[in-house]
Amino acid sequence: MLSFIGLGLYDERSITLRGRDALGSADAAFAEWYTSRLSGTNIxxxxxxxGIEIEVRDRAGVEQYPGSIFDAAADGHAAFLAAGDTMISTTHVDLRLRAHDRGIDTRVIHGTTAQTAASSLTGLQNYRFGKxxxxxxxxxxxxVPGSVIETIESNRESDLHTLVYLDIDGENERFLTGDRAADLLGDPLGDPLGVVVAQAG
Known part of the structure; x- marks a missing residue:
């Protein structure tokens, strides 16, 4: 069994009760910190x-060389952990499909995401967010990639908000900040109104 467990947004206590129970019953645990981080805690x-040892995997260790994850799941119960929700704004659906191809049962235990937090913290209706x-x-x-500008402009034409995730470099502890993002997007977009949500949770 391979359980995909979302850790929520901030610290070690942001996990749901269902996620905590699943993690507590796991024989092995793996985590990735390259798509997002829990800013209020560490491994x-x-x-x-x-009460479990957690092996942190880099992108290659998850996407290209996940053999030890599959081995642990085939032999018992393995937990795969990520900040937020393991299936939102990640490529982990591929890991799940590859597990299914190997005959490994999987389940997803959802966590709170940046998308839901951004809507609730800003008061902007979730129905009014575009891509x-x-x-x-x-x-x-x-x-700035053209696709970023195109997405924002397309949403604006439809009178929709755009959630812009800011890049992280987990290996080097680098985070794209809100003020730098505003500088990068201000000129091509003509200084649109923006709201930054940082360290939600």
Whole structure:
């Protein structure tokens, strides 16, 4: 069995009760910190609260070389952990499909996401959000990708809000900040109104 468990948004206590129970019953636990981070905790505190050792995997260890995750799930109950919800704004659905191809049962235990927090913290109606996009570090793409601007402009034409996720570099502890994002997007978009939600949860 492979359980995909969302950890919520902030610290080791943001997990749901169902997620805590599933993690507590796991024989092995794996986590990734490259799509998002719990800013109020670290792996050691997660391990201490939940009583299990957690192996942190980099992107290659999840997407290209997940063999040890599948082995643990085939032999017992493995938990795969990610901040937020494991199936939102990630590629982890591929990991789930690959587990199914190997005959491994899976389940998803959802967590609170940045998308729901952004709507509730800003008071903006979730029905008024269009397609979301991610703003990467400009040095990795030679500036702001055209797809980011196109997504925002398309939503604006439909009178919809845009949730812009800001890139992180988990291996180097780098986070694209709201003020830098505003500088990057201000010129191409003509200084639109923006609201930053940071460290929700």
């Amino acid at each position: 050691e505190r997660l391990e201490a609260l939940h 979301a996009t991610t703003l990467p570090f400009p040095e990795t793409h030679g500036g």
